Amino acid sequence: MRPTSRRWLLGVSGAALLTAACNPQGSKAASGEGSSQTHTQTNARSGSAPVGEAPDGALGVNFNEDPSDMEFAEVSALSAKWVRGFVPMTDDLDAHPPAQQQSIARLLDASGKDFRTILSLKFPFLTLGQSLPKVGSKEMATQLKRVDGVLDAVMGKMDILTIGNEPFLETGKDERDARLNVFYEHVAEHVIDYRRKKFPHGCRTRLYMGALNRLDTKEGRTPATERWVTFVNRKPELEGLDIHPHVDSLEAAGKYVQYVVSRLDKNKKFLATEFSLVQLWEQHMGDKIPAAYAEKYKVPPNTRVWQVIGNAIEKPFPQKRWDDFLAMSPWFAPHKDYLTQQMRMFRETGKLAVATYGVTQIKSMQTGWGAHKKPWILNPLYANRTVRKENGKVGRTTVWFDSFRALQDSH
The missing domain is CATH 3.20.20.80 (Glycosidases)
Structure with a gap:
């Protein structure tokens, strides 16, 4: 060091x-x-x-x-x-x-x-x-x-x-x-x-x-x-x-x-x-979703970022869809x-x-979700409230999860 x-x-x-x-x-x-x-x-x-x-x-x-x-x-x-x-x-x-x-x-x-x-x-x-x-x-x-x-x-x-x-x-x-x-x-x-x-x-x-x-x-x-x-x-x-x-x-x-x-x-x-x-995330909650995401998942192109997150809270996404949402978002991807x-x-x-x-995404992060809710829900390593379990595996924010593991290995 x-x-x-x-x-x-x-x-x-x-x-x-x-x-x-x-x-x-x-x-x-x-x-x-x-x-x-x-x-x-x-x-x-x-x-x-x-x-x-x-x-x-x-x-x-x-x-x-x-x-x-x-x-x-x-x-x-x-x-x-x-x-x-x-x-x-x-x-x-x-x-x-x-x-x-x-x-x-x-x-x-x-x-x-x-x-x-x-x-x-x-x-x-x-x-x-x-x-x-x-x-x-x-x-x-x-x-x-x-x-x-x-x-x-x-x-x-x-x-x-x-x-x-x-x-x-x-x-x-x-x-x-x-x-x-x-x-x-x-x-x-x-x-x-x-x-x-x-x-x-x-x-x-x-x-x-x-x-x-x-x-x-x-x-x-x-x-x-x-x-x-x-x-x-x-x-x-x-x-x-x-x-x-x-x-x-x-x-x-x-x-x-x-x-x-x-x-x-x-x-x-x-x-x-x-x-x-x-x-930074908070500044982009009112942005329109990426065109590529809207096309791939058949979402109206005028949908806002906070609405996509709200949809994931209401009905958790497959892991791939959550990963795509973040990877395709120009306000998130450069900071992976x-x-x-x-x-x-x-x-x-x-x-x-x-x-x-x-x-983890705790309950208070989703309670009262709306356009002006602070998006703490994007931070955690596990996306347990926006991603469904698959094969018994809890959803995750993949970029944070992988980085966190690598940082343990490097120290």
Whole structure:
């Protein structure tokens, strides 16, 4: 893997073309791999670092909040070793044990099957119409109690815990300033303190802050995002931060990468637990379908892209038809190597820990489908809701599936 160069960093916006088990209190720390055993164990005893081998340039799968359509056999068919999801930190955690939450339960199951796991804590204040809790308030105490419940269920069992999902999108616009930083920093300090007290001799679970959005725009680069990175850099207990580059081009993704790589300290890394060209797909939902596709499948030539996808949702296509639809679409076909190019960009920095890509088409992707529905449904590796099963095989987005497999083999 090539080290990051100043020339690469300056040009990265166009560079597209460029476990050890956790040792509970009183037990002996396990040694790490790929780093100095003495250094790892010394840091672990101080509570400043976990034990075990740190990830480096890995590519896994992401199910977000809904693992219902994800089968471990299908994950294994991709040669993936990492699985990621998030849990909403809502009042549902007050009513049901965290270990029974769908995302957490599936990740714990994955861990038991020797997959490596990432859990993100999602605080959906904007969706709930809530303001950020103030430190010392009853609302903050409620949030920290939920955090503790999740930590009791997952600390030492997950490989990575990410504090926050998309904080700058999940907080009211008028609070995306230092108030946001104060809340998430307080939660992070609480999680760090929990891990130090519960696992003084080292812990399998690594901690990240996540995830920064819209770093390809001026609006996404604010004093609050700068403070976010500064906080990560000054906390030795934090391994790094997460980014979610959902973009319209690889050049835009390069701006994300340049932002974090140029600011993170040399001993910090980044995750990319979500990434895609969904912003590009969205621009073309109103396009007419390709003439060749209309002729081959006897579809009215004035049919729009979003309508074809809607037809596939209503009555899943044969695999060949779905492949043809994408291959014949001039907005999709030129980007068939996107996954390969994006991972190359991430890995060439030398600072990627893990990236995870959408694994299945989940129910929310098709619910309320229409001309203005964001086309997340085009991203996943498995096209399980737009392609029918054939010979027992689940449908797939073939170009992503094949690229993903090749990227596992090449790393």
